[in-house]
Amino acid sequence: MESTVVDPDMEELFNLFLEQESEPWDSREPDTDPTVCIAGNPEDCPRILSEKQPFHFQIRDTSHKSFYLQDNILVATNLQGDNAAVEEKVTVVPNRHLERKRCPLILGVQGGSKGLSCGNDGQPQLQLEDVQLLNLFHQEKEAKCFTFYKTYNGSTHSFEAAAYPGWFLCTSTQVNKPISLTMQLGQSAITDFYFQRK
Structure with missing residues (x-):
């Protein structure tokens, strides 16, 4: 399934992270340790990541x-009135190790x-893990299980798990059910999403 429409938000995201790369490690200040930036917090390497912040989407x-x-x-449900305040925005950074034209996005919540x-473990199961998305940007192997290929058809988007081809992010047709993964497109699960930058 290939994208048929240019998504300007994704163009901007990938340009920010991939086409304005900071200088190579060997030309950085001597006290800038790449392993600290990869394994630690983004705050440990402000020179590198200060201008690169995740995008947030409703x-x-x-x-x-x-x-x-x-x-x-x-979980997914209809939120209205005061309950709208608990809505989670999806945070994204690109996966720079996968094919860019497939729009590989590392997805998270809670601000990344x-x-x-x-x-x-061989069988896909959606779960939340305590990680920093900006750290995953630097990690090829670790980032793949957090990465989804986003397809945009001009009105809705779908998200295919990079580690499990054919499995898509989905919601149940019922309310208050967990977000999960499915191979059954267009059947009992909803795999098309409205995805708007915030």
Whole structure:
């Protein structure tokens, strides 16, 4: 499934992270340790990441259900009025190790402090892990299970797990059910989403 429409938000995101790379490690200040920046907090390497911040998006399925956290599980429901304040925005950074034209995005919530992982045990299972998305940007192997190929058809978007081809991010047709993964497109699960930058 290939994107048929140019997504200007994604062009901007990939240009920011990939075409304005900081200078090579060997030309940086002597006290700038790349391993600290990769394994530690983004704050440990402000020269490198200060201008590169994740993008944040409001995501809703085609039934207009929003994402929110319930006991550290990401679920989808219709949020209105005061409840709208608990809606989770999806945070994204590009995966620079995968094919750019497929729009590989590392997805998270909570401002990028929790990643949406498909797991790596052979059977895909969506779960939240405490990671920093900006750190995953530097990690090829670790980032793949948090990466989804985004396809845009001009009105809705779909998200295919990079580590599990054919598995897509989905919501249930019922409310208050966990966000999960499915191979059954267009059947009992919703795999098309409205995805608007915030």
